[in-house]
Amino acid sequence: MGDLNVEAVERYRNNFLKEVEERVEEGHWVKMCMQCGVCSGSCPFGPHWAHPPQELFMMIRAGRREEVLTSDSMWMCTSCYNCVVRCPRQLPITQIMHGLATYAHRLGLAPKNQPTRKFSVLFWNNCTRTGRVNELKLTLGLYFSDGFIAGIKKAWALRHIGLGLLLAKRLNPFELIKGHGCKDKKGIHAMLKKAYEIENRRKGFSS
Amino acid sequence: MAKKEYAFYPGCSSQLRASAANYMVSVNSMCKVLDIKLTEIPDWNCCGASIGYAGSGELARHVLNARNFALSEQHLPGQDIVATCAACWLGARETKEKLAASSTLLADTQEALKEAGLTYKGEAEIRHMVEVLIEDFGYEELAKPVVKPLEGIKFAGYVGCQTNRPFGIAGESFENPMYLDKLVETLGGEAVTDYDQKVTCCGGALAFSEPEKSQKQIKDIVESAYDHGADMIVTPCPLCQANVEIYQSEINKRYGTKFNMPVTYYSQLMTVAYGGSVKEAGLDGQVIRARKLEEIAVKVVKK
Ligand code: SF4
Ligand code: SF4
Numbered sequence: 001m002g003d004l005n006v007e008a009v010e011r012y013r014n015n016f017l018k019e020v021e022e023r024v025e026e027g028h029w030v031k032m033c034m035q036c037g038v039c040s041g042s043c044p045f046g047p048h049w050a051h052p053p054q055e056l057f058m059m060i061r062a063g064r065r066e067e068v069l070t071s072d073s074m075w076m077c078t079s080c081y082n083c084v085v086r087c088p089r090q091l092p093i094t095q096i097m098h099g100l101a102t103y104a105h106r107l108g109l110a111p112k113n114q115p116t117r118k119f120s121v122l123f124w125n126n127c128t129r130t131g132r133v134n135e136l137k138l139t140l141g142l143y144f145s146d147g148f149i150a151g152i153k154k155a156w157a158l159r160h161i162g163l164g165l166l167l168a169k170r171l172n173p174f175e176l177i178k179g180h181g182c183k184d185k186k187g188i189h190a191m192l193k194k195a196y197e198i199e200n201r202r203k204g205f206s207s
Numbered sequence: 208m209a210k211k212e213y214a215f216y217p218g219c220s221s222q223l224r225a226s227a228a229n230y231m232v233s234v235n236s237m238c239k240v241l242d243i244k245l246t247e248i249p250d251w252n253c254c255g256a257s258i259g260y261a262g263s264g265e266l267a268r269h270v271l272n273a274r275n276f277a278l279s280e281q282h283l284p285g286q287d288i289v290a291t292c293a294a295c296w297l298g299a300r301e302t303k304e305k306l307a308a309s310s311t312l313l314a315d316t317q318e319a320l321k322e323a324g325l326t327y328k329g330e331a332e333i334r335h336m337v338e339v340l341i342e343d344f345g346y347e348e349l350a351k352p353v354v355k356p357l358e359g360i361k362f363a364g365y366v367g368c369q370t371n372r373p374f375g376i377a378g379e380s381f382e383n384p385m386y387l388d389k390l391v392e393t394l395g396g397e398a399v400t401d402y403d404q405k406v407t408c409c410g411g412a413l414a415f416s417e418p419e420k421s422q423k424q425i426k427d428i429v430e431s432a433y434d435h436g437a438d439m440i441v442t443p444c445p446l447c448q449a450n451v452e453i454y455q456s457e458i459n460k461r462y463g464t465k466f467n468m469p470v471t472y473y474s475q476l477m478t479v480a481y482g483g484s485v486k487e488a489g490l491d492g493q494v495i496r497a498r499k500l501e502e503i504a505v506k507v508v509k510k
Contacts, residue, residue: 025265044408045410076417078368078408078410078412078421079258079411079412080372080411081369082368082408084372085372098257098260099260099265101260102265105262110261115416115417116258116412116413116416118416119258119412119415119416120259120262120412121261121262123256123258124255124260124262127219127253127255128262132219132253180219183250184250184323187323187324188323191270191274191320191322191323192271192319194319194322195264195267195316195319196266198266198318198319199264199267202311202315
């Protein structure tokens with residue numbers, strides 16, 4: 001992982017904007033931002049971000065690579081698309097946030113303990129394993145991501161919620177053994193592998 | 208033959224034993240009355256949801272959606288794809304638009320799909336269930352089967368984000384969409400028209416990963432419903448439903464509030480208004496029981 005970062009630094013030297021344009025989803029839009037601040041003002045989690053979208057775009061253009069890629073800000077995006085519908089320049093901000101997060105994760109620079117990063121990885125692995133999400137395994141996976149004791153504590157603290165869902169038949173322990181899944185798992189896995197290969201080639205990742 | 212037929216994309220949370228299983232129950236009941244035939248896309252897969260991005264990247268996400276499109280075109284040719292989940296609908300719509308706009312992305316997607324023995328033709332339209340109700344039926348048509356108007360119940364119409372942005376329902380504003388209120392009135396209920404949290408984000412997946420922050424959002428959503436005298440909240444989105452309903456007890460602990468506000472689906476309202484039972488409306492799947500709606504559901508209809 002570290003190598004990917006070294007290689008990227010080499011390849012783009014000091015042109016972080018170019019790097020974002022070429023490697024981050026919808027990154028070519030960043031230069032269109034006119035710094036009006038509407039996105040940051042519209043963002044429900046804005047107050048929690050160290051750097052709301054507008055600021056991240058400014059930092060990208062200023063070449064503050066390290067700071068942007070190690071930030072936990074873009075992980076706080078809830079995909080509510082409020083910024084997207086309001087941006088006067090029609091930037092696909094949500095996708096850029098996800099794209100930045102993905103890229104930082106890929107390079108191994110994203111903060112290791114950012115909870116939404118962990119959840120995002122868990123989610124993707126969960127849904128691609130069988131082709132469908134197993135909500136119970138996903139929830140338990142999240143609870144136990146900090147170890148067994150922490151997991152038990154968390155599950156205990158939220159036991160009323162679990163029980164409520166259980167009684168409403170919206171959660172079922174049976175899912176642990178026999179969850180939902182697609183028949184053609186093999187096809188799905190082959191298809192995703194191909195997709196990664198193609199994307200790596202397009203984005204110029206060496207491996 | 209049914210009046211209308213659609214290829215159906217249920218999404219993971221609407222499956223049996225999953226968190227929105229009761230949504231599905233009510234959608235099925237509602238569709239029966241309206242003579243809508245939903246046929247599940249054979250072997251459909253997860254849409255990737257909005258939160259899978261760390262591992263997925265761009266292409267893999269589109270490929271997942273494209274597989275569903277290809278399967279639908281193959282097995283249910285000529286039918287629009289209908290999703291009941293806001294996030295599924297949004298993700299699928301986005302993929303559809305991206306593939307139409309970029310020949311490179313389309314070629315890459317086809318190359319990957321080939322590994323699963325599939326090709327995408329680009330024919331099927333992607334629509335949300337409420338889109339279908341409003342556009343293919345219309346309020347007048349939806350009012351016809353009402354046998355038990357939802358009289359005396361005040362609903363705070365909580366549209367949320369993803370059924371509303373960035374695509375939304377045709378002709379509606381992003382800031383103040385009216386369709387849910389209109390739907391409530393169509394069913395004889397009272398819509399709380401000045402409900403100011405109508406399009407607030409519930410925190411989405413961050414309800415799991417960063418609970419304190421999203422619970423603040425949920426608190427505002429529920430509080431405003433109380434402030435405006437609502438009896439319950441109604442929503443078109445399974446994630447909004449789950450988040451706003453199940454975390455109220457946590458919020459009560461954290462903020463000392465006494466929230467106990469039912470959060471229902473539009474399809475549950477429709478099922479009850481159309482004469483369905485508590486069970487048919489999936490009301491037995493509520494964590495916070497929607498008593499007022501149940502009362503109407505058990506009433507005997509005078510013919
Ligand atoms: S709303 Fe658009 S133009 Fe304004 S700061 Fe945000 S991204 Fe830039
Ligand atoms: S989509 Fe993300 S960045 Fe945009 S307003 Fe919502 S949370 Fe903020």
